[in-house]
Amino acid sequence: MAEAKQLSGAGLRGQVAGETALCTVGKSGAGLTYRGYDIADLAEKAQFEEIAYLLLRGKLPNRQELDAYTKKLQSLRGLPAALKTVLEQIPKDAHPMDVMRTGCSMLGNLETEEDFSEQDDKIDRMLAVFPSIITYWYRFAHEGVRIETESDVDSIGGHFLELLHGKKPSELHERVMNVSLILYAEHEFNASTFTARVCASTLSDIHSCVTGAIGSLRGPLHGGANEAAMALIQKFKTPEEAEEGLMGMLERKEKIMGFGHAIYKESDPRNAIIKQWSKKLAEEVGDTVLYPVSERCEAVMWREKKLFCNADFFHASAYHFMGIPTELFTPIFVMSRVSGWTAHVKEQRENNRIIRPSADYTGPADAKWVPIEERP
Numbered sequence: 001m002a003e004a005k006q007l008s009g010a011g012l013r014g015q016v017a018g019e020t021a022l023c024t025v026g027k028s029g030a031g032l033t034y035r036g037y038d039i040a041d042l043a044e045k046a047q048f049e050e051i052a053y054l055l056l057r058g059k060l061p062n063r064q065e066l067d068a069y070t071k072k073l074q075s076l077r078g079l080p081a082a083l084k085t086v087l088e089q090i091p092k093d094a095h096p097m098d099v100m101r102t103g104c105s106m107l108g109n110l111e112t113e114e115d116f117s118e119q120d121d122k123i124d125r126m127l128a129v130f131p132s133i134i135t136y137w138y139r140f141a142h143e144g145v146r147i148e149t150e151s152d153v154d155s156i157g158g159h160f161l162e163l164l165h166g167k168k169p170s171e172l173h174e175r176v177m178n179v180s181l182i183l184y185a186e187h188e189f190n191a192s193t194f195t196a197r198v199c200a201s202t203l204s205d206i207h208s209c210v211t212g213a214i215g216s217l218r219g220p221l222h223g224g225a226n227e228a229a230m231a232l233i234q235k236f237k238t239p240e241e242a243e244e245g246l247m248g249m250l251e252r253k254e255k256i257m258g259f260g261h262a263i264y265k266e267s268d269p270r271n272a273i274i275k276q277w278s279k280k281l282a283e284e285v286g287d288t289v290l291y292p293v294s295e296r297c298e299a300v301m302w303r304e305k306k307l308f309c310n311a312d313f314f315h316a317s318a319y320h321f322m323g324i325p326t327e328l329f330t331p332i333f334v335m336s337r338v339s340g341w342t343a344h345v346k347e348q349r350e351n352n353r354i355i356r357p358s359a360d361y362t363g364p365a366d367a368k369w370v371p372i373e374e375r376p
């Protein structure tokens, strides 16, 4: 009993809450695999669309299947007029994660999943249309333009960059987006995925599962950390300033966003990968501040606390170097993780039992009813 109390108070850490064939996190040392494939291999060799197919259809596609899948996703990028109308009502100072949440929910009103047999089509639609939703709103709210959301760029990452910047992305930028979407696609029973699975376990619809997951991802302890990491590194003009600043924050026991992890203990395997791309982008833009500052933060956190960068930390500088506004960082995470969330929803539906754990009661016992006139 005492042990259960301690565990539930500690974020359910270490408790097995179900089964999955989708992903292992930290199972052999610091590793991460999607359906048995190592993340380093996938990030080097795959297309994000291939990874979405792997997660959602259970196997790597052959050439024909990948081409057909990419084409299908390309054909699903358009926004319904009623969704555009809703997006145009959302104020400029709204957080883009709230826009994603509303966009997803509205899509659920317009293109409701009536039956689970429709799940694959609904999922593909979300994968294809999320970049359109966020960039349509962003450019309308900030520039007053109504963008065309179709584009002939094949990849989801390239599509997002083209809509955001109004021009075709460079090969390098499209490649980095592809890697980033692969790295963020799936991560076992993280908070947002667990949210989606809990929702799915009530036999709710796919848009409700994803809308809930977006809300869960938004927080700075989870997906929101990539934006918080950007805010941190932008405070410093030199590595020396960063070191001094971090030492002060650690002394004041402040959380440093983009560091630490609930499962990994020594490193997050996604960090080395995105860090290398951030370095390439820093060279491309001639950066002499943000990348060295980020590296110094990494060194200080390891030296002082044995805390390592998680997937979010070097994503901040990488996205920044590609001209992506900070407030769009976490929505990119959504564009990717929707593949993992919905693969988990499918898995949950295949072998469902409502998720309903127990709690240790810590409130008063035998409370006696007091009429309202007699209450202090």
Ligand SMILES: CC(=O)SCCNC(=O)CCNC(=O)[C@H](O)C(C)(C)COP(=O)(O)OP(=O)(O)OC[C@H]1O[C@@H](n2cnc3c(N)ncnc32)[C@H](O)[C@@H]1OP(=O)(O)O
Pocket (backbone or CB within 6 Å): 011, 220, 221, 222, 223, 225, 254, 255, 256, 257, 258, 259, 260, 261, 262, 263, 307, 310, 311, 312
């Ligand atoms: C893609 C992702 O979602 S990755 C996670 C993104 N989130 C962040 O980057 C936010 C910053 N990091 C954190 O808040 C945490 O490390 C989490 C939420 C990721 C994991 O939380 P937990 O599993 O509870 O952390 P853990 O038990 O390992 O913490 C151990 C100790 O290190 C401290 N610690 C952990 N991370 C940090 C950090 N980033 N900065 C400062 N101290 C930290 C904790 O406060 C705790 O100290 P204490 O023992 O004195 O209380």
Ligand SMILES: O=C([O-])CC(=O)C(=O)O
Pocket (backbone or CB within 6 Å): 025, 184, 186, 187, 189, 190, 191, 222, 262, 263, 310, 311
């Ligand atoms: O696994 C976690 O707790 C958080 C994380 O890194 C992710 O969701 O990618």
